[in-house]
Amino acid sequence: DGGITQSPKYLFRKEGQNVTLSCEQNLNHDAMYWYRQDPGQGLRLIYYSQIVNDFQKGDIAEGYSVSREKKESFPLTVTSAQKNPTAFYLCASSPPAGGYIAKNIQYFGAGTRLSVL
Amino acid sequence: AQKVTQAQTEISVVEKEDVTLDCVYETRDTTYYLFWYKQPPSGELVFLIRRNSFDEQNEISGRYSWNFQKSTSSFNFTITASQVVDSAVYFCALSEAGAGKSTFGDGTTLTVKP
Numbered sequence: 032d033g034g035i036t037q038s039p040k041y042l043f044r045k046e047g048q049n050v051t052l053s054c055e056q057n058l059n060h061d062a063m064y065w066y067r068q069d070p071g072q073g074l075r076l077i078y079y080s081q082i083v084n085d086f087q088k089g090d091i092a093e094g095y096s097v098s099r100e101k102k103e104s105f106p107l108t109v110t111s112a113q114k115n116p117t118a119f120y121l122c123a124s125s126p127p128a129g130g131y132i133a134k135n136i137q138y139f140g141a142g143t144r145l146s147v148l
Numbered sequence: 149a150q151k152v153t154q155a156q157t158e159i160s161v162v163e164k165e166d167v168t169l170d171c172v173y174e175t176r177d178t179t180y181y182l183f184w185y186k187q188p189p190s191g192e193l194v195f196l197i198r199r200n201s202f203d204e205q206n207e208i209s210g211r212y213s214w215n216f217q218k219s220t221s222s223f224n225f226t227i228t229a230s231q232v233v234d235s236a237v238y239f240c241a242l243s244e245a246g247a248g249k250s251t252f253g254d255g256t257t258l259t260v261k262p
Contacts, residue, residue, distance in 0.1 A: 062248050064249065071257075073252045073255050074239065089249070121192075123193075135181050135183075135198070136183065136195050137193075137195070137250060138195065139185075139194075140192065141190065141191060141192045142191040142192060144191075
């Protein structure tokens with residue numbers, strides 16, 4: 032089945048540690064996104080990528096890093112510089128910009144819940 | 149800059165009641181897209197509807213209906229005869245035509261009690 036797979040579902044980070052959240056899609060989508068969701072709050076954009084080997088900072092990029100070496104994959108690293116990483120992280124992807132019908136619709140993974148030990 | 153406001157943080161209704169979720173947006177673009185997503189307790193957001201700025205026709209899909217009014221910059225969502233399974237967080241989002249990203253509102257938590 033086509034979709035977006037995020038792993039792991041739960042992740043624990045120790046003080047000073049970098050952790051990487053995985054996001055893989057087999058929908059052949061060009062664009063991919065990472066969002067952070069805090070309890071009772073909306074989605075805040077961390078990074079997004081519209082094409083392989085290119086990505087842009089979102090609204091809250093500090094303390095995070097990404098790579099986009101393959102179309103299918105957009106991993107997010109939460110670095111030790113992110114002092115308050117506890118949150119629910121959602122990855123999404125979006126069809127090619129030329130597709131009118133599906134333009135800008137985002138398809139989401141099931142999320143990764145990150146906590147600090 | 150674009151902005152989406154969902155003024156209702158939480159709504160609680162009894163099953164079979166109708167409920168309307170409000171969404172007000174701000175954008176300087178003339179071409180843009182509006183969306184509603186549902187986030188059930190499992191956490192994964194599910195796309196419900198997309199509307200482009202040139203199409204002000206209201207839409208109905210089963211018990212769901214959407215009212216887009218450009219004059220008031222609103223894109224409201226009504227659930228008719230609500231059911232317990234409708235309990236979720238609902239997000240309204242806005243995407244400008246040339247942008248590759250969307251801005252989300254803070255969400256409205258809907259609780260439907262039996």
